[in-house]
Amino acid sequence: MTRRIAVVLFNLGGPDGPEAVRPFLVNLFTDPAILRVPSFVRPWLGRLIAWRRTKAARENYDILGGGSPLRELTEQQARALEAALAAKEPGSEYRCFVAMRYWHPFSDEAARAVKAFDPAEVLLVPLYPQYSSTTTGSSIAAWHDACAAIGLARPTTTLCCFHSDAGFAGATARLVREAQAKARAALPEGVKLRVLFSAHGLPERIIKAGDPYQWQVEQTMAAVVGAMDEPGLDHVVCYQSRVTPQKWIGPSTEEEIRRAAAEKVAVLICPIAFVSEHSETLVELDVEYRHIGESLGIPGYFRVPAQNSDHAFIQSLADLTRRAQHSARTLCSFAGARQCPRQHTDCPHARAQSLAAKAA
Incomplete structure (x- = not known):
């Protein structure tokens, strides 16, 4: 049977x-x-x-x-x-x-x-x-x-x-590489590109209470970067979607966008903790953060698509x-x-x- x-x-x-x-x-x-x-x-x-x-x-x-x-x-x-x-x-x-x-x-x-x-x-x-x-x-x-x-x-x-699963990291790395190639093709010669691995944030006190989320996010970024096998890749992990006034884990995605704009570096944002498109990707990343970056004169703003049914x-x-x-x-x-x-x-x-x- x-x-x-x-x-x-x-x-x-x-x-x-x-x-x-x-x-x-x-x-x-x-x-x-x-x-x-x-x-x-x-x-x-x-x-x-x-x-x-x-x-x-x-x-x-x-x-x-x-x-x-x-x-x-x-x-x-x-x-x-x-x-x-x-x-x-x-x-x-x-x-x-x-x-x-x-x-x-x-x-x-x-x-x-x-x-x-x-x-x-x-x-x-x-x-x-x-x-x-x-x-x-x-x-x-x-x-x-x-x-x-x-x-x-x-x-x-x-x-x-x-x-840090190898299959998941490899599948994600391929999506990042494809988006990276499109971003570099769209940028003027000489403009640098930084990958922002953006995850949903958490209040710092939850992490201090023993939640492993932040450590695991950092492990995901390391696994994906390792699978990309691109020495010298400019990248950073950051956190989005803060909703309360208490201290949240950082750096925030908005802070990293502002830093990139000040340094005249384009950004490619990878939603590292989401495997489906939803409001945090389609609105927060694609609309709100894009507006912030462009209003600051960032030389380029790009995003890696979520995995969905890849x-x-x-x-x-x-x-x-x-x-x-x-x-x-x-x-x-x-x-x-x-x-x-x-x-x-x-x-x-x-x-x-x-x-x-x-x-x-």
Whole structure:
């Protein structure tokens, strides 16, 4: 008999129309993994933040036609991954399900669909290359809650991250090289080009509390630069999308654009922590930051496209999924065992070890 395997793809989600913007923001800012305040404060404070940000967010989504393209792009990735897995393991039936964190389809919708599929096992695969308690960690918790609510219990393997996976790095490096060639062809002779590897930022206190995200982002940049094999490449990692007044990790993407403009260096921005186009790439990078750079007289502003359903990326995701499935682990990184240094106590492997120690 054909063995059924459910692959659940985690992603952030995005509003599918103007009327969904505020509830999407409420879901985001009332998540305890995002808004780390006492539980009795979070509901009203999260709603207040969402209310204050709704107008600006709607204006951004208006640029995209009123809603986010993320669900459609993620569904396309799911179908492409199904085809890639079927080609690699024809004796198994893989079905990919999408579980968004803050808008439809939520984890409970995906869990009901998985239960109806009745798989022999479940593979949880984040579409966040780098692990953070605010993204993958929050999605995993929501998934387990959804499964508990409907009594879905199947052998489950969780892939926590793939920040330095060779296939992922190689696929990303190719996209950077292609965009780099186009940028250099468009620039006047003698103008230098700097690659800005831009990732979504986090408050510094979350990193200091043990979240491995920043370390993993830096590992991704190193892996991609290594795969590009271009000695002397001018590059830097930076962080975008700051939304609160507290101190965030840096340098910020805006700061690096301003520095490049002052030095008369063109920039090629690579969204290193996103594998699908959405508002942070299509609006923040392509519209807002471009405007800042051009208003400062930057000699050139270019961007690497997100992976979306790029063939090499999907193949790397299929390889990651199969390695996780055959790892004989319930929790694995792209390389199997834990990869994060010990100071990153919010690494899911560290949390699992801590829970095991308490149980013993």
